[in-house]
Amino acid sequence: xxxxxxxxxxxxxxxxxxxxxxxxxxxxxxxxxxxxxxxxxxxxxxxxxxxxxxxxxxxxxxxxxxxxxxxxxxxxxxxxxxxxxxxxxxxxxxxxxxxxxxxxxxxxxxxxxxxxxxxxxxxxxxxxxxxxxxxxxxxxxxxxxxxxxxxxxxxxxxxxxxxxxxxxxxxxxxxxxxxxxxxxxxxxxxxxxxxxxxxxxxxxxxxxxxxxxxxxxxxxxxxxxxxxxxxxxxxxxxxxxxxxxxxxxxxxxxxxxxxxxxxxxxxxxxxxxxxxxxxxxxxxxxxxxxxxxxxxxxxxxxxxxxxxxxxxxxxxxxxxxxxxxxxxxxxxx
Amino acid sequence: xxxxxxxxxxxxxxxxxxxxxxxxxxxxxxxxxxxxxxxxxxxxxxxxxxxxxxxxxxxxxxxxxxxxxxxxxxxxxxxxxxxxxxxxxxxxxxxxxxxxxxxxxxxxxxxxxxxxxxxxxxxxxxxxxxxxxxxxxxxxxxxxxxxxxxxxxxxxxxxxxxxxxxxxxxxxxxxxxxxxxxxxxxxxxxxxxxxxxxxxxxxxxxxxxxxxxxxxxxxxxxxxxxxxxxxxxxxxxxxxxxxxxxxxxxxxxxxxxxxxxxxxxxxxxxxxxxxxxxxxxxxxxx
Amino acid sequence: xxxxxxxxxxxxxxxxxxxxxxxxxxxxxxxxxxxxxxxxxxxxxxxxxxxxxxxxxxxxxxxxxxxxxxxxxxxxxxxxxxxxxxxxxxxxxxxxxxxxxxxxxxxxxxxxxxxxxxxxxxxxxxxxxxxxxxxxxxxxxxxxxxxxxxxxxxxx
Numbered sequence: 072x073x074x075x076x077x078x079x080x081x082x083x084x085x086x087x088x089x090x091x092x093x094x095x096x097x098x099x100x101x102x103x104x105x106x107x108x109x110x111x112x113x114x115x116x117x118x119x120x121x122x123x124x125x126x127x128x129x130x131x132x133x134x135x136x137x138x139x140x141x142x143x144x145x146x147x148x149x150x151x152x153x154x155x156x157x158x159x160x161x162x163x164x165x166x167x168x169x170x171x172x173x174x175x176x177x178x179x180x181x182x183x184x185x186x187x188x189x190x191x192x193x194x195x196x197x198x199x200x201x202x203x204x205x206x207x208x209x210x211x212x213x214x215x216x217x218x219x220x221x222x223x224x225x226x227x228x229x230x231x232x233x234x235x236x237x238x239x240x241x242x243x244x245x246x247x248x249x250x251x252x253x254x255x256x257x258x259x260x261x262x263x264x265x266x267x268x269x270x271x272x273x274x275x276x277x278x279x280x281x282x283x284x285x286x287x288x289x290x291x292x293x294x295x296x297x298x299x300x301x302x303x304x305x306x307x308x309x310x311x312x313x314x315x316x317x318x319x320x321x322x323x324x325x326x327x328x329x330x331x332x333x334x335x336x337x338x339x340x341x342x343x344x345x346x347x348x349x350x351x352x353x354x355x356x357x358x359x360x361x362x363x364x365x366x367x368x369x370x371x372x373x374x375x376x377x378x379x380x381x382x383x384x385x386x387x388x389x390x391x392x393x394x395x396x397x398x399x400x401x402x403x404x
Numbered sequence: 405x406x407x408x409x410x411x412x413x414x415x416x417x418x419x420x421x422x423x424x425x426x427x428x429x430x431x432x433x434x435x436x437x438x439x440x441x442x443x444x445x446x447x448x449x450x451x452x453x454x455x456x457x458x459x460x461x462x463x464x465x466x467x468x469x470x471x472x473x474x475x476x477x478x479x480x481x482x483x484x485x486x487x488x489x490x491x492x493x494x495x496x497x498x499x500x501x502x503x504x505x506x507x508x509x510x511x512x513x514x515x516x517x518x519x520x521x522x523x524x525x526x527x528x529x530x531x532x533x534x535x536x537x538x539x540x541x542x543x544x545x546x547x548x549x550x551x552x553x554x555x556x557x558x559x560x561x562x563x564x565x566x567x568x569x570x571x572x573x574x575x576x577x578x579x580x581x582x583x584x585x586x587x588x589x590x591x592x593x594x595x596x597x598x599x600x601x602x603x604x605x606x607x608x609x610x611x612x613x614x615x616x617x618x619x620x621x622x623x624x625x626x627x628x629x630x631x632x633x634x635x636x637x638x639x640x641x642x643x644x645x646x647x648x649x650x651x652x653x654x655x656x657x658x659x660x661x662x663x664x665x666x667x668x669x670x671x672x673x674x675x676x677x678x679x680x681x682x683x684x685x686x687x688x689x690x
Numbered sequence: 691x692x693x694x695x696x697x698x699x700x701x702x703x704x705x706x707x708x709x710x711x712x713x714x715x716x717x718x719x720x721x722x723x724x725x726x727x728x729x730x731x732x733x734x735x736x737x738x739x740x741x742x743x744x745x746x747x748x749x750x751x752x753x754x755x756x757x758x759x760x761x762x763x764x765x766x767x768x769x770x771x772x773x774x775x776x777x778x779x780x781x782x783x784x785x786x787x788x789x790x791x792x793x794x795x796x797x798x799x800x801x802x803x804x805x806x807x808x809x810x811x812x813x814x815x816x817x818x819x820x821x822x823x824x825x826x827x828x829x830x831x832x833x834x835x836x837x838x839x840x841x842x843x844x845x846x
Binding site for chain 1: 585591593595670
């Protein structure tokens with residue numbers, strides 16, 4: 072069994088993200104944010120966050136995140152996107168709504184504070200019947216002008232979890248302005264003590280993620296993290312490689328990623344939600360942590376099975392046999 | 405750019421004539437699972453490609469004394485064909501454990517032999533079954549025991565103008581087993597593989613075959629270990645001795661998959677296991 | 691290099707295309723026919739992303755010399771849709787999140803299609819064994835197994 076504390080975002084602060092949301096002439100929105108997707112679904116959850124912040128259906132939001140011309144999101148790393156980027160998106164949405172209120176007030180000779188945006192309907196409070204417009208009409212008016220003043224309705228937002236503070240050189244302390252996600256991993260293994268092979272029979276992993284913005288994506292990251300962690304634990308080796316440095320893999324066939332058959336007979340996953348004060352709707356990142364649980368969980372299950380603590384990865388069959396031999400030699404001496 | 409010629413003859417005489425013309429400048433292509441990676445990575449640059457998939461060599465027949473398997477029979481066919489399952493279950497098992505489904509659908513028995521990898525799965529089983537190969541050239545044909553076929557890693561006695569056309573697996577009684585260890589469970593090359601065949605007369609061992617894969621420059625028949633079993637009463641002790649002897653005959657190398665130390669250590673356990681499990685297998689009766 | 695005409699059935703339609711002798715089926719599909727469903731992962735037969743059905747059986751298109759498919763039938767992920775309707779497996783993969791980055795998906799779908807054609811109700815172990823030649827670095831194996839089982843159970 073293993074317990075994982077996974078820091079999400081830069082603990083010392085700094086590390087901002089930026090977002091832009093543009094209202095298009097047809098009343099849809101484009102979210103521009105340089106949050107690279109590696110398959111983890113960043114554009115999906117940011118689209119969800121934008122839809123919530125603007126109070127519109129998700130279909131109204133298009134995300135563009137594949138270009139270095141886009142607003143900076145620093146990087147897809149450190150499980151930071153889910154913690155940080157939603158703030159930038161929410162800020163951009165608020166900025167856009169402020170601009171919409173100002174433009175709308177100008178057209179109807181009203182105060183911006185009196186302009187009400189209810190999802191895709193805009194009106195002046197107290198004068199709804201005369202002033203009400205759909206967002207599509209607002210967008211069209213602002214974009215094409217005509218009887219209205221043209222305006223570039225483009226919201227901008229930036230956010231970082233506090234200013235950067237270096238750690239104290241004396242104590243190593245630093246302010247924790249990010250968030251920490253918590254995971255537990257449980258492995259059941261069978262070890263063949265003659266050949267050294269390890270079979271992970273069942274594996275369970277539970278993560279506390281603040282708020283699962285998209286539970287299917289959270290589930291994929293938990294189960295996917297198993298594969299990456301289990302490969303690291305049992306089969307995959309990078310420098311100095313296995314069994315030693317001169318045996319670098321030459322082709323893909325020399326590098327041993329887990330296959331379907333290496334996958335456990337039973338996989339159990341769980342999601343716990345305790346909203347985090349630093350996250351939008353309490354959400355925080357966790358994904359890389361799901362690859363951190365399997366190696367120690369598998370190693371401790373191996374210890375439970377054969378009574379030897381293995382302290383190197385990958386735990387190849389050879390590592391197991393050598394550990395068993397050393398144990399035997401210790402008993403005999 | 406250099407021209408590469410492609411031939412897909414439908415007659416054996418045509419195929420052997422093409423080979424005679426091009427000699428070692430031609431690459432013989434069957435399933436492509438060994439040749440294509442080399443072509444894709446420019447490790448071989450043949451002048452001609454001779455595709456032998458249209459020669460009608462993909463068949464399995466039951467003769468009076470042997471199974472005759474066409475050279476381009478796929479691994480998938482070997483794994484599932486009733487004659488192979490009935491008369492050569494170790495070969496079916498080796499086929500089932502070799503590569504992935506998509507590889508098994510393309511890879512051929514002739515290719516597995518001609519490629520002469522020390523880690524070839526089918527060859528290990530075929531050696532335990534005393535198989536022989538039929539080699540055809542424009543000037544004639546010869547039958548060669550598989551045990552005399554390999555010279556080293558990817559080296560064989562096959563001449564540049566010769567083609568493997570058939571594999572003969574003698575129908576003989578015995579209990580067999582094929583086991584394989586890889587670095588992972590799915591789609592894996594052998595770190596060590598073993599095929600055994602025991603011909604029993606009551607509890608006496610009349611004859612034995614112990615063959616190791618990935619444990620020497622070629623798939624290896626462990627003749628001294630086999631001799632230990634021959635004419636003896638089979639006991640757990642004797643099996644342990646035979647396994648130790650088999651490993652003593654091997655000369656594995658260290659590579660990305662395992663060290664020589666591991667191959668010997670796990671190989672010994674695997675040979676023991678194969679012999680013990682073979683005893684519990686249903687006897688093949690021709 | 692001299693080109694030759696290759697004729698085969700691709701996703702139900704006969705195609706004729708000029709190819710050179712050393713081109714693989716994957717080369718021809720992606721670069722000459724713009725059939726980009728099959729992915730080039732390793733060019734070594736290891737990853738499974740290029741898997742297509744040849745006469746109904748999964749093979750690696752990166753290890754299949756193009757000219758050897760003369761007169762034969764090739765199905766790629768592009769051929770799974772019928773009359774604009776996603777195949778049941780495609781629906782199940784999509785709804786159950788049986789992929790993350792999606793690179794392996796075209797190969798996964800073809801092998802799963804072949805599995806269900808042979809074995810309409812495969813067990814978890816049978817799925818694991820049959821699909822073992824297709825790698826997923828995102829580790830979506832669990833969701834893929836469930837999607838296949840859901841199709842087998844008639845949920846799609």
